[in-house]
Amino acid sequence: MRSPLRMLIGSGFALGLFVSACSRPPQYDLVIANGRVMDPASQVDAVRNIGVLGGKIVAISEGKLQGRETLNAEGYVVSPGFIDLHAHGQTTGDLQIKARDGVTTALDLEAGVYPVAGWYRAMEGKAPLNYGATVGHIAARFAAFHPDIEVGHWAINRSKVASLGAMPAGSNKVASEKELSAMEQAIRQGLDEGGLGIGFGINYTPAANQSEIEAMFRVAAERKVPAFVHTRAFGIAAIREAIDTAKKTGASLHIVHVGSSAIGDMKEVLELIDSNKAAGMDLTTEVYPYIAASTTLESAMFDPGWQDNLKINYGDLAWAATGERLNQESFDRYRKEGGWVIIYMMKDENVEQAIAHAGIMIASDGVPFVDGKGHPRGAGTFARVLGLYCREKKLLSLMDALGKMTVIPAQRMEGHVPSMKRKGRLSVGADADITVFDPKTVIDRATFDEPTTPSAGIPHVLVNGVFVVRDGGIVEDARPGRPVRVE
Numbered sequence: 001m002r003s004p005l006r007m008l009i010g011s012g013f014a015l016g017l018f019v020s021a022c023s024r025p026p027q028y029d030l031v032i033a034n035g036r037v038m039d040p041a042s043q044v045d046a047v048r049n050i051g052v053l054g055g056k057i058v059a060i061s062e063g064k065l066q067g068r069e070t071l072n073a074e075g076y077v078v079s080p081g082f083i084d085l086h087a088h089g090q091t092t093g094d095l096q097i098k099a100r101d102g103v104t105t106a107l108d109l110e111a112g113v114y115p116v117a118g119w120y121r122a123m124e125g126k127a128p129l130n131y132g133a134t135v136g137h138i139a140a141r142f143a144a145f146h147p148d149i150e151v152g153h154w155a156i157n158r159s160k161v162a163s164l165g166a167m168p169a170g171s172n173k174v175a176s177e178k179e180l181s182a183m184e185q186a187i188r189q190g191l192d193e194g195g196l197g198i199g200f201g202i203n204y205t206p207a208a209n210q211s212e213i214e215a216m217f218r219v220a221a222e223r224k225v226p227a228f229v230h231t232r233a234f235g236i237a238a239i240r241e242a243i244d245t246a247k248k249t250g251a252s253l254h255i256v257h258v259g260s261s262a263i264g265d266m267k268e269v270l271e272l273i274d275s276n277k278a279a280g281m282d283l284t285t286e287v288y289p290y291i292a293a294s295t296t297l298e299s300a301m302f303d304p305g306w307q308d309n310l311k312i313n314y315g316d317l318a319w320a321a322t323g324e325r326l327n328q329e330s331f332d333r334y335r336k337e338g339g340w341v342i343i344y345m346m347k348d349e350n351v352e353q354a355i356a357h358a359g360i361m362i363a364s365d366g367v368p369f370v371d372g373k374g375h376p377r378g379a380g381t382f383a384r385v386l387g388l389y390c391r392e393k394k395l396l397s398l399m400d401a402l403g404k405m406t407v408i409p410a411q412r413m414e415g416h417v418p419s420m421k422r423k424g425r426l427s428v429g430a431d432a433d434i435t436v437f438d439p440k441t442v443i444d445r446a447t448f449d450e451p452t453t454p455s456a457g458i459p460h461v462l463v464n465g466v467f468v469v470r471d472g473g474i475v476e477d478a479r480p481g482r483p484v485r486v487e
């Protein structure tokens, strides 16, 4: 005999069926229909319909889905939104240019920030993309030596460091016990405030000796967060030093921009990384697809001896604001003035080797654009890999390239940032960070002369279910970006 409750449930179910048979109300905020869904995590590559509700992916189906709104993605690839683990440009404008390149999450893990909580507060409501940062050793070190200035975000607030003049103590003075413990305390505080690990630019703080770096790596190991490291110098010796320090302290290690960090030693560096990974070390790296680097001319990277470190000379430097190549006289003049410089230091074959290498992520190292000038990597990195290195040079498959931009960076982070398990995938329950692009036309257009020109062939980008790029144009007032942080 049926209980009254069962009968009630039964009739409700029947009623539901009846309604759906007549005029089924839309179940989703948005349906992305008929696109070629490519999800490197599951290796799915098939035409599917995606249902988005409340900022999440709630359905992926071969069958038709009913949304309040439908985007026809026929002929396009629908991919998880790209995750950039190395994005210094964090202004609204910088992030909008990155959105046009398919990026949905932009994290500054190398330079990072200090203090951390204030930075996250300042970003609230301003970001079109998901954002986040490590606690930065550089900024924490400057705080220990110059308590009167707050560096905050080193890449954006570079004038604060420049105001300290040439060779500031924050870069060039060996830390006392007191300064070292102030730094450790700052780093711990930054991690307590949700920092995504510890960021290092050892090349920019040459007085940070091995025992200081070891002490900081110990904090990373103790808190089970990775150290994201721009090594002490360029070439394999400095990379080996970072790996050895990580092994000694038990810290996880991510080496940034292996293209410039390894320079001519690429083959040996990739072997060194692979052999350590095979031996069980938590070690990763990333690359941006350009042969020139970029940084600030006043930084310690250009302290005397830079030619040997970088294996270049004056003529390999271009002043970003004007594009002019430097000589000794203009180098000295601009170094006093301070500003961004483009550094021609890599070979295409080495960069290609890294891009094609299994497990190496794509990350832009995009620096803030100043008056429309800077390095094109902040605008074109991801489309350049897809268009130039995938489609034209056939260096790697589209699925492998997408993996390097989505699930692999998500996996790098999700061990200590559980919310990253919902990113970098097209699966039910994932955040609706989605990039829709045309595999036949996607390409970077930013150049060293016109570095902010947005990429082409990426018509739609959604962040948490909200369009930030639609029909090939930026949605000006969209600010759906949410903080990525350690909760």
Ligand SMILES: [Zn+2]
Pocket (backbone or CB within 6 Å): 110, 201, 230, 256, 257
């Ligand atoms: Zn760097």
